[in-house]
Amino acid sequence: xxxxxxxxxxxxxxxxxxxxxxxxxxxxxxxxxxxxxxxxxxxxxxxxxxxxxxxxxxxxxxxxxxxxxxxxxxxxxxxxxxxxxxxxxxxxxxxxxxxxxxxxxxxxxxxxxxxxxxxxxxxxxxxxxxxxxxxxxxxxxxxxxxxxxxxxxxxxxxxxxxxxxxxxxxxxxxxxxxxxxxxxxxxxxxxxxxxxxxxxxxxxxxxxxxxxxxxxxxxxxxxxxxxxxxxxxxxxxxxxxxxxxxxxxxxxxxxxxxxxxxxxxxxxxxxxxxxxxxxxxxxxxxxxxxxxxxxxxxxxxxxxxxxxxxxxxxxxxxxxxxxxxxxxxxxxxxxxxxxxxxxxxxxxxxxxxxxxxxxxxxxxxxxxxxxxxxxxxxxxxxxxxxxxxxxxxxxxxxxxxxxxxxxxxxxxxxxxxxxxxx
Numbered sequence: 559x560x561x562x563x564x565x566x567x568x569x570x571x572x573x574x575x576x577x578x579x580x581x582x583x584x585x586x587x588x589x590x591x592x593x594x595x596x597x598x599x600x601x602x603x604x605x606x607x608x609x610x611x612x613x614x615x616x617x618x619x620x621x622x623x624x625x626x627x628x629x630x631x632x633x634x635x636x637x638x639x640x641x642x643x644x645x646x647x648x649x650x651x652x653x654x655x656x657x658x659x660x661x662x663x664x665x666x667x668x669x670x671x672x673x674x675x676x677x678x679x680x681x682x683x684x685x686x687x688x689x690x691x692x693x694x695x696x697x698x699x700x701x702x703x704x705x706x707x708x709x710x711x712x713x714x715x716x717x718x719x720x721x722x723x724x725x726x727x728x729x730x731x732x733x734x735x736x737x738x739x740x741x742x743x744x745x746x747x748x749x750x751x752x753x754x755x756x757x758x759x760x761x762x763x764x765x766x767x768x769x770x771x772x773x774x775x776x777x778x779x780x781x782x783x784x785x786x787x788x789x790x791x792x793x794x795x796x797x798x799x800x801x802x803x804x805x806x807x808x809x810x811x812x813x814x815x816x817x818x819x820x821x822x823x824x825x826x827x828x829x830x831x832x833x834x835x836x837x838x839x840x841x842x843x844x845x846x847x848x849x850x851x852x853x854x855x856x857x858x859x860x861x862x863x864x865x866x867x868x869x870x871x872x873x874x875x876x877x878x879x880x881x882x883x884x885x886x887x888x889x890x891x892x893x894x895x896x897x898x899x900x901x902x903x904x905x906x907x908x909x910x911x912x913x914x915x916x917x918x919x920x921x922x923x924x925x926x927x928x929x930x931x932x933x934x935x936x937x938x939x940x941x942x943x944x945x946x947x948x949x950x951x952x953x954x955x956x957x958x959x960x961x962x963x964x965x966x967x968x969x970x971x972x973x974x975x976x977x978x979x980x
Contacts, residue, residue: 586658589724602724603652603699610732613643613704628733636683636736637709637771637831639762644684644734646703646721653699661724662701667731668718680716683708683736706764709771710736711832741833742774742809746840750958752787752812753839757828759800759807772799774809777827783841784815785890785948800830816948817963818843857882859951861962865970867977869932870947876928885960888950889933941975943968 588599609629616622625632635642648662666679684707714736720729740760747754757774774797778784781794789811790797800807809830818824824841827834858878864871872889876882935941945966952959966974 587652589726602727603650604728605648605721605723605730606651607649608721608730608732609647610734611645611647612641613645614641630731631733631735633735633737634707635739635761636707636714637739637764637767638707639764642707642764644705644707646705646732648701648703648721650699650701650723662703663722663724663727664705665720665722665729666718667720667729680718683710683714683716683734706766707734707736708764708767709831710738713737738833739831741835742828742830744828744835744837746837749812751961752814752958753784754810754812755826755828755837756808756810757800757830758804759809759830761806763800763802763807765802769799772807772809774798774800774828774830776811777829778813779825779827779836780818780820780822782816782820783818783824783839784813785950787812787814813839814950814959814961815839815841816961817946819946856880857953859885859960861949863947863949863964865966865973866932867973869934870964870974871932872930872949874929874951883953883955885951885953887931888952890948890950891945935974941971943971945971945974 586600587602589602590599593599609625610632611625612632612634616625632644634644646664664681664684666681668679684705716734716736717731719734720731722729742757742759745756745758747756755776757776763772776786776796776798778786778794786796791811796811798809798811800809813826818841821843823843824839825836826839827836829835856878857876857880859882860875860877862873862875864873870889935947947964947966949962949964950959951962
């Protein structure tokens with residue numbers, strides 16, 4: 559028996575092979591009644607028998623007996639790189655010539671009424687080209703077809719699939735049961751002042767799956783306890799994908815902790831493949847995370863916040879004994895998810911004149927001789943009594959970022975809400 563495992567690109571290339579022209583040259587079997595040269599081709603062979611099994615041996619004799627009792631049904635873990643594929647073994651009425659190519663198709667029997675709308679039906683669950691599959695020349699009456707599957711979030715039973723020879727061959731139904739993956743393993747890793755939340759896949763993933771199958775989401779609760787750094791994030795949610803350059807596959811997101819001002823414990827929820835795993839974060843309620851230890855001679859930025867009508871003024875000095883390198887400043891709302899304050903990066907708007915003003919585009923500031931700047935906040939009606947702001951200074955030359963919080967008093971809130979001169 560010869561096993562044939564064609565990659566996607568090879569299959570698509572095989573579809574373009576001019577089978578009628580080859581048949582005309584060497585009289586290969588064809589569905590055509592007559593070839594262009596007037597010759598009557600050999601008839602297309604039929605499928606005598608076939609079986610569907612997972613791409614692994616049975617675990618024991620009981621499983622082997624179950625496979626034999628249901629030869630046209632297989633259960634696999636969707637998206638698994640090694641045991642998540644289907645193996646369809648097809649016995650034909652006539653041997654396949656080595657010089658001929660044979661169209662063996664996998665179809666959705668309910669697709670005729672869906673094709674006009676471009677719906678691919680149950681075939682979407684398999685890593686297949688949209689228009690069937692062509693097997694290459696193997697010179698035998700038995701074909702072995704390996705088909706990788708996609709990941710599913712819950713068990714799916716595909717009952718409309720069928721195989722056939724050519725466009726007009728008899729449909730032979732198969733049943734495929736896709737099971738979800740095992741839950742990922744979630745760990746926390748401190749990196750400087752940040753926390754890396756890491757999810758490791760409990761199984762090797764099929765490399766042919768689309769990227770959306772590999773997505774992992776990280777959700778903070780409460781949403782104000784920190785900020786995601788890097789990756790694709792929106793508020794309390796960060797989205798990444800499993801990467802194959804690690805074994806096992808890994809996906810991670812970095813969190814810059816803030817202040818947990820609620821009585822609820824801080825946690826992050828990781829979701830993948832239908833699983834939802836909540837992991838507690840080491841951020842105690844009511845207190846900020848302890849600052850990283852700093853050398854006595856290190857740079858020590860010291861910001862002073864003050865309220866102006868519609869703006870927050872910030873003056874930054876250096877109280878450390880060592881010089882400060884240029885830094886990226888990030889000023890954002892924090893502590894109140896309902897606050898509609900636009901997040902700004904230093905330099906995105908011209909700051910107030912100071913001793914050392916930041917460049918107007920890159921958001922970097924030099925505080926060796928002191929720096930002053932102002933950031934506009936939201937319209938007055940949207941500044942809530944619980945408003946609080948965060949300032950993060952990240953050194954250009956590396957090292958842990960510096961984080962500060964500004965909680966306006968009632969009097970400062972009144973100034974921020976006022977409509978004084980800009």
